[in-house]
Amino acid sequence: MLSAETATEFGGIGIIINNAGMFEPAARILDTKPSDWTRNIEVNLFGPLDVLRHAVPFLPKGGVVTNVSSGAAANAPRLSLHRSCIFCVLPKLLT
Numbered sequence: 001m002l003s004a005e006t007a008t009e010f011g012g013i014g015i016i017i018n019n020a021g022m023f024e025p026a027a028r029i030l031d032t033k034p035s036d037w038t039r040n041i042e043v044n045l046f047g048p049l050d051v052l053r054h055a056v057p058f059l060p061k062g063g064v065v066t067n068v069s070s071g072a073a074a075n076a077p078r079l080s081l082h083r084s085c086i087f088c089v090l091p092k093l094l095t
Contacts, residue, residue: 007058016055018048019068 007013022043025036048067059065 001054003054003058012060013055013058013063014060015064015066016051016059017066017068018051019066020047020051021069 003013020043022040024040025032027036052065056065
């Protein structure tokens with residue numbers, strides 16, 4: 001896996017930054033399809049969790065994890081899918 005290769009190449013992983021996500025489709029909930037939800041959940045919810053699952057074993061005690069989200073999580077009416085995933089993942093990652 002990439003985490004193991006990175007840890008080997010650089011002598012460890014000192015910081016993990018989760019900063020990936022998608023905003024598509026930018027639509028009202030009723031204008032989206034189940035496949036849109038599936039893709040958004042895979043990227044915006046499972047993506048950060050997968051990064052942590054693979055990288056944390058190489059993080060030394062005192063290492064840092066930063067989870068980045070967008071301001072769209074707070075107020076973006078046409079980004080309902082994105083907002084739903086962000087509100088699911090943030091409390092889980094902060095505990």
